[in-house]
Amino acid sequence: MMKTRWIAAAAAAVGMGLTGPVLGQMQSDERSLYLGGGLGVNDDTESVWRLFGGYRAHRNLAVELGYIDLGDMTVGGRPANGEAWELVGLGILPLNEQFSVYGKLGGYRGEARGGGIEETRNDLTFGIGGQYDVSRNLGVRLEWQRYTDFGGGAFGRVSDQDVISLNAIYRFR
Secondary structure, eight states, X not given: OHHHHHHHHHHHHHHHHHHHHHHXXXXXXXXXXXXXXXXXXXXXXXXXXXXXXXXEEETTEEEEEEEEEEEEEEETTEEEEEEEEEEEEEEEEEOSSSEEEEEEEEEEEEEEEETTEEEEEEEEEEEEEXXXXXXXXXXXXXXXXXXXXXXXXXXXXXXXXEEEEEEEEEEEO
């Protein structure tokens, strides 16, 4: 029993000792500016499109500024059309050289219009996704993102708006 613990401790120490050089190599080429865009669907299965730009400051952190046309949707039980500007931070977990998963968290300024009503709202947005790097500069993302409490005011109620999108990014490095 005591021998098994010593072997486990030795294996953990060797593993931790090797992670420093590996992480150092992986982080050396991660800082980059990037642009992206994509297509998707909202809760009402209507088409949406987005454009965004970002800066990856570290292998695990990035920040993005983006615009999304949320298309036709239902807000507070009424038909509307929406759009939003967003500023989000990304927490990134690389799984290997080409694939990573990420979480998004930030704020948005959205506008809903329909039936002579126009409401602007600032609130929280968050999401999760995965990215596959096709090449050194080109990546493809699949993500889900929620815009909380969209609408309100004259629409009567707020509605969370969910978006699933497929996006491409180009990194300048």
